[in-house]
Amino acid sequence: MDILVVGSIALDTVETPHRSVRDAAGGSALYFSTAASFFNPVNVVAVVGQDFDFKRIDFFKKRKINTDGIYVAQGETFRWGGKYYSNFNQRDTLYTHLNVFENFKPIIPAAYRRSKYIFLANIDPQLQLDVLRQIKEPRLVVLDTMNFWISRKREILLQVIKKSDILILNDEEVRQLTNLDQLIPAGRKILKLGPRYLVIKKGEHGAILLGPDSYFAAPAYPVERVVDPTGAGDSFAGGFVGYLAKSRKMDEVTLRKAVIFGSTVASFNVEDFSFKRLQNLSHSELMSRIRRFKTITTF
Amino acid sequence: MDILVVGSIALDTVETPHRSVRDAAGGSALYFSTAASFFNPVNVVAVVGQDFDFKRIDFFKKRKINTDGIYVAQGETFRWGGKYYSNFNQRDTLYTHLNVFENFKPIIPAAYRRSKYIFLANIDPQLQLDVLRQIKEPRLVVLDTMNFWISRKREILLQVIKKSDILILNDEEVRQLTNLDQLIPAGRKILKLGPRYLVIKKGEHGAILLGPDSYFAAPAYPVERVVDPTGAGDSFAGGFVGYLAKSRKMDEVTLRKAVIFGSTVASFNVEDFSFKRLQNLSHSELMSRIRRFKTITTF
Numbered sequence: 001m002d003i004l005v006v007g008s009i010a011l012d013t014v015e016t017p018h019r020s021v022r023d024a025a026g027g028s029a030l031y032f033s034t035a036a037s038f039f040n041p042v043n044v045v046a047v048v049g050q051d052f053d054f055k056r057i058d059f060f061k062k063r064k065i066n067t068d069g070i071y072v073a074q075g076e077t078f079r080w081g082g083k084y085y086s087n088f089n090q091r092d093t094l095y096t097h098l099n100v101f102e103n104f105k106p107i108i109p110a111a112y113r114r115s116k117y118i119f120l121a122n123i124d125p126q127l128q129l130d131v132l133r134q135i136k137e138p139r140l141v142v143l144d145t146m147n148f149w150i151s152r153k154r155e156i157l158l159q160v161i162k163k164s165d166i167l168i169l170n171d172e173e174v175r176q177l178t179n180l181d182q183l184i185p186a187g188r189k190i191l192k193l194g195p196r197y198l199v200i201k202k203g204e205h206g207a208i209l210l211g212p213d214s215y216f217a218a219p220a221y222p223v224e225r226v227v228d229p230t231g232a233g234d235s236f237a238g239g240f241v242g243y244l245a246k247s248r249k250m251d252e253v254t255l256r257k258a259v260i261f262g263s264t265v266a267s268f269n270v271e272d273f274s275f276k277r278l279q280n281l282s283h284s285e286l287m288s289r290i291r292r293f294k295t296i297t298t299f
Numbered sequence: 300m301d302i303l304v305v306g307s308i309a310l311d312t313v314e315t316p317h318r319s320v321r322d323a324a325g326g327s328a329l330y331f332s333t334a335a336s337f338f339n340p341v342n343v344v345a346v347v348g349q350d351f352d353f354k355r356i357d358f359f360k361k362r363k364i365n366t367d368g369i370y371v372a373q374g375e376t377f378r379w380g381g382k383y384y385s386n387f388n389q390r391d392t393l394y395t396h397l398n399v400f401e402n403f404k405p406i407i408p409a410a411y412r413r414s415k416y417i418f419l420a421n422i423d424p425q426l427q428l429d430v431l432r433q434i435k436e437p438r439l440v441v442l443d444t445m446n447f448w449i450s451r452k453r454e455i456l457l458q459v460i461k462k463s464d465i466l467i468l469n470d471e472e473v474r475q476l477t478n479l480d481q482l483i484p485a486g487r488k489i490l491k492l493g494p495r496y497l498v499i500k501k502g503e504h505g506a507i508l509l510g511p512d513s514y515f516a517a518p519a520y521p522v523e524r525v526v527d528p529t530g531a532g533d534s535f536a537g538g539f540v541g542y543l544a545k546s547r548k549m550d551e552v553t554l555r556k557a558v559i560f561g562s563t564v565a566s567f568n569v570e571d572f573s574f575k576r577l578q579n580l581s582h583s584e585l586m587s588r589i590r591r592f593k594t595i596t597t598f
Contacts, residue, residue, distance in 0.1 A: 205504035205505070206505075
């Protein structure tokens with residue numbers, strides 16, 4: 001059963017304390033698809049400008065990522081520039097040129113409309129609603145968003161949240177959405193908005209899965225050397241949704257494993273710029289890190 | 300085999316977003332002893348002023364905490380004032396009146412000198428060295444410190460670190476001590492300074508145990524409502540050292556369990572001001588939370 005992701009494709013310029021990269025392929029749709037394709041076929045809906053070089057995602061063909069839903073619009077591809085500081089917990093956005101992404105109106109190709117696992121990456125919640133209206137019978141809707149939409153389009157965002165099964169947020173967004181300081185009561189409040197589960201991403205501190213009667217806390221995989229955290233959240237989501245789609249189950253045990261797979265895929269992603277590390281990641285490397293994840297959390 | 304703690308006794312005035320408390324009993328020695336006494340007898344060395352009311356620690360008698368090493372000096376007890384903000388991750392020190400603590404020269408009573416498990420709480424590293432010289436044959440030396448000593452007395456602190464078996468630091472202190480941004484390489488560098496193990500405390504994000512060939516990550520126990528985080532670090536240390544002393548073992552499995560016991564004791568401590576919650580904590584409450592710790596981390 002196919003996965004559908006609707007999100008952005010960007011050309012990212014990233015500065016870190018040690019190295020930098022210019023116009024690297026990025027954006028939520030590409031990070032997510034690359035990660036999810038380890039587990040399951042993926043259908044991508046996104047927009048690029050005429051300047052986008054499709055050779056950058058040539059490897060998608062081998063990975064069962066369907067790019068028929070990537071539209072080429074008049075103009076330039078979305079560009080983002082960011083700068084990370086010493087311990088990578090802080091990031092400044094240097095510029096955001098939406099370009100063709102500004103007028104993005106996602107149209108889901110007929111062949112995609114029966115996709116069962118839907119990932120609504122961080123875009124305008126109005127567009128996320130439009131996407132859901134075009135999907136026949138989703139089995140699972142996973143939603144991402146950001147501080148900008150929480151403050152600017154709260155009402156419409158609440159409508160999308162109500163229609164979602166799993167919401168993925170970082171800890172700041174959880175606090176912002178609920179106006180509560182303490183994470184656990186805040187998470188509980190979010191579950192009352194509609195989703196069955198909430199995943200709270202905490203970067204280098206791991207992730208929390210909160211359900212109606214359950215709580216699961218996973219540390220981050222201990223990465224020896226972080227090169228570029230860009231795309232960590234979307235590759236987490238890719239591993240998470242990919243594993244769920246492959247398992248075809250939604251019980252607590254499967255969801256917990258999905259969090260571990262998501263965290264593990266993300267841990268590889270941050271070891272290089274763009275999705276370079278995920279591009280050449282082998283199945284045995286992935287599984288070896290999953291096994292080690294168990295040993296570092298067992299007591 | 301007895302535990303010895305050398306640290307501070309303070310009267311803390313704490314402001315939080317919801318409630319405040321004035322001149323509550325606190326300080327590393329009291330938090331540590333209260334926590335460790337769940338597992339093992341404790342000998343305390345500290346100093347108070349003539350204004351300190353020993354009725355505050357009347358319950359120590361029932362808990363096998365020996366207070367013969369608490370000296371009453373001319374003057375007032377150490378006072379600290381602090382203010383926490385919305386999510387408790389930020390804290391401002393409003394004042395620090397060292398008072399009698401300024402001239403504290405720990406003398407270890409003869410009856411304490413054969414204590415086997417030594418916790419050197421956060422005090423001047425020169426005094427920590429003096430304490431170690433007075434101990435006969437310690438079986439385990441666990442060391443705490445803070446940013447102030449790392450910047451002001453680095454050389455002497457490095458000497459104490461060299462003589463310690465386990466160093467307990469928070470993540471900022473790990474980075475400060477090593478001048479490294481990334482936590483794992485920084486932790487490795489610290490192990491080269493002498494200690495066999497390093498515990499990295501990350502507050503609401505849990506703790507990491509780093510050994511010569513091992514890595515263990517534990518989340519924080521999900522506390523529903525934090526009232527006052529003061530003393531969390533020292534009650535963690537108390538649970539940690541207490542469990543090790545009770546177990547009389549130092550293998551990897553025991554150390555990991557000690558981290559979980561430390562985290563659990565600390566999770567109770569933050570639920571009320573001072574050590575009120577630890578004072579009336581029952582063994583069955585503690586063990587029930589330990590069991591739940593397993594369920595929230597298993598996948």
